[in-house]
Amino acid sequence: MKQHVARNLGLVVGILTVVFMTAPLVLVVLFSFNDSVVMTFPIKGLTFDWYRTLLSRDDFWGALRNSVIVTLAVGAGSTVIGTLAAMVIVRMRPRVSALAMSLFGLPMMMPPLVLALALLTLFSALGVRLSLMTVVLAHLTFTMPFVILIVTARLRDFDTAMLDSARDLGASPWTAFRSVTFPIIRPTLFGAGLIAMALSLDDFIITFFMLGGGNTLPTLVWGMLRTGVDPSINALGALILLATLGTSALALRITGYRG
Amino acid sequence: MLQRAIDSSPHSPITDAVPAGAPLVRLTGVAKDYNGFQAVHPLDMTIERGDFVSILGPSGCGKTTLLRMLGGFITPSQGRIEVDGVDVTALPPEKRATNMVFQGYGLFPHMSVRQNIGYGLRLARTPAREVAERVEEMVDLVQLGAFAERAPTALSGGQQQRVALARALIMRPKVLLLDEPFAALDLKLRKAMQDEMRRLHDAIGGTFVFVTHDQTEAMALANRIAVMEGGHLRQLGTAEEIYLHPANHFVSAFVGEANFVRAMRRNGRVALSNGLTVVSPGEDGDVEIGVRPERLMIGAPAEGADVCLRGSVTERLFLGAHVQYRVLTESGETLVANALEGHFSPGDSLRIGWNLADQWVVAS
Ligand SMILES: Nc1ncnc2c1ncn2[C@@H]1O[C@H](COP(=O)(O)OP(=O)(O)OP(=O)(O)O)[C@@H](O)[C@H]1O
Ligand SMILES: [Mg+2]
Numbered sequence: 248m249k250q251h252v253a254r255n256l257g258l259v260v261g262i263l264t265v266v267f268m269t270a271p272l273v274l275v276v277l278f279s280f281n282d283s284v285v286m287t288f289p290i291k292g293l294t295f296d297w298y299r300t301l302l303s304r305d306d307f308w309g310a311l312r313n314s315v316i317v318t319l320a321v322g323a324g325s326t327v328i329g330t331l332a333a334m335v336i337v338r339m340r341p342r343v344s345a346l347a348m349s350l351f352g353l354p355m356m357m358p359p360l361v362l363a364l365a366l367l368t369l370f371s372a373l374g375v376r377l378s379l380m381t382v383v384l385a386h387l388t389f390t391m392p393f394v395i396l397i398v399t400a401r402l403r404d405f406d407t408a409m410l411d412s413a414r415d416l417g418a419s420p421w422t423a424f425r426s427v428t429f430p431i432i433r434p435t436l437f438g439a440g441l442i443a444m445a446l447s448l449d450d451f452i453i454t455f456f457m458l459g460g461g462n463t464l465p466t467l468v469w470g471m472l473r474t475g476v477d478p479s480i481n482a483l484g485a486l487i488l489l490a491t492l493g494t495s496a497l498a499l500r501i502t503g504y505r506g
Numbered sequence: 507m508l509q510r511a512i513d514s515s516p517h518s519p520i521t522d523a524v525p526a527g528a529p530l531v532r533l534t535g536v537a538k539d540y541n542g543f544q545a546v547h548p549l550d551m552t553i554e555r556g557d558f559v560s561i562l563g564p565s566g567c568g569k570t571t572l573l574r575m576l577g578g579f580i581t582p583s584q585g586r587i588e589v590d591g592v593d594v595t596a597l598p599p600e601k602r603a604t605n606m607v608f609q610g611y612g613l614f615p616h617m618s619v620r621q622n623i624g625y626g627l628r629l630a631r632t633p634a635r636e637v638a639e640r641v642e643e644m645v646d647l648v649q650l651g652a653f654a655e656r657a658p659t660a661l662s663g664g665q666q667q668r669v670a671l672a673r674a675l676i677m678r679p680k681v682l683l684l685d686e687p688f689a690a691l692d693l694k695l696r697k698a699m700q701d702e703m704r705r706l707h708d709a710i711g712g713t714f715v716f717v718t719h720d721q722t723e724a725m726a727l728a729n730r731i732a733v734m735e736g737g738h739l740r741q742l743g744t745a746e747e748i749y750l751h752p753a754n755h756f757v758s759a760f761v762g763e764a765n766f767v768r769a770m771r772r773n774g775r776v777a778l779s780n781g782l783t784v785v786s787p788g789e790d791g792d793v794e795i796g797v798r799p800e801r802l803m804i805g806a807p808a809e810g811a812d813v814c815l816r817g818s819v820t821e822r823l824f825l826g827a828h829v830q831y832r833v834l835t836e837s838g839e840t841l842v843a844n845a846l847e848g849h850f851s852p853g854d855s856l857r858i859g860w861n862l863a864d865q866w867v868v869a870s
Contacts, residue, residue: 406610408610409612411608411612412606412670414578414600415578415600415606416677426625431615431616
């Protein structure tokens, strides 16, 4: 009897938590289709008007373009550099590699605000002008640790006898990588790259500090909020949500993540 | 036809430069030191063309290290490795005329069996038609026809083993290196693979170096056995030599069961406990006389033996193929004798003896 109560209580708490966490997201999506300027219940009717309003804004297209550039550059950059780093790390002696991992992981654990300030200080000290380039560099610092973590884990359980065999059969180190390592870890690299892209796509704080002018999608949301709440923000939010969820889901699927 | 294939190896031009009769592989003072841990002490070794050499020794004695130095995966900390007259000490694996079958096989999971086998030839830019022909030749040789389009992960252990073998053999290596290739297989499959290895070696010739810690496997396969202990090469010889005339105590005990009787050597003669002395050159001092349990005679036959002692049976074990007796001699040594007859029981007094031809003398 007691157990029964405890189990039900657990279930109730679980459901409440899920509701609490997803309700705001559901609301955003719901109101993005709501046929009314005021965001209140009950929903009057469904419309695509807010999406139409959003797509007719010039600053939306600029922000979308910037977001696409940054996301793709960060995805490609952090995958390539992170993979190279991971390949070096797995060759290190255990204690050295543990140290390297925690050093690389530092930006991931720092509060984004602190990281943003630190990078801003660095760039202004170096006299680097803020641009999409600085945004990309900044995003690399916190997306790369994820790539390194994922790829290192994959490489650690990579059967080294395969590489030895490749070398033995005439492959140079590079040929062995190209013909054996890469095809085998390719899904992991895609997955890691997509996770980096998802992280980059919805970053606001660091982007906000690094962006010289213009907008990315998250800074556009912020800008629109300041000039008055309009349901087309919800449309934008829903689009960002869709893109982030899409890349993450694809990443999990490709890397074969199960629960 | 395969013999011709081996002879026309891509590496063969060098062969002409080497005087006939020179060993195919020559190790001179080769040693490996892992940050102060001496895994292989300086050793010399030669391997002749056509040899099937087994490197035999207990776990951790440096067998893999030695083999990987031959393959180019570990650089010796000192010494020189020559293959076919060419110094390969500093060459990476891809530049060596050796190929290796690894303990974990190292098959490529993203390629079919055929693609795995053809990998090395494709890298060498062999014309596609020749690759296809030679792959087929190998598939037939290792009897994998039915599985050739499968991924290696869909094969049994023994089948994977054969793919690894074919993938190395297709390169027509001057020396094929194998690191405990059958360690992961069950006893029955292991025996079958040993037969297959013998068949392969007979069929295609070539020079094989095979690492194992199982002395029966070494004897079943190799024409020469290198026994290692603690990074030292203790003896290199035929199965008969290492079994019947082991060079020291370790080899005596590692390659089979052995009895040891203490004795003294003085002026090149060893005195046995029954007063007999035998010529045995070497340093003066304590020595051990070794003799195998199955070479000991008990009861009536022992009376005619070169060495004959009195003793009493302390234990009798029926082991199926033979009966094992433990005999305490009057001089206080315990000897283990394997005999076919089983009519002695514990407590019986008997004679136990052996012929001088069946004993060996090692320093103790
Ligand atoms: N990279 C390394 N660093 C330090 N020591 C090593 C290294 N590789 C091997 N050793 C040591 O060198 C010795 C010989 O190793 P090796 O792998 O050659 O043994 P083995 O005879 O093949 O043993 P096994 O039968 O267990 O495979 C072992 O004591 C091992 O601990
Ligand atoms: Mg080994």
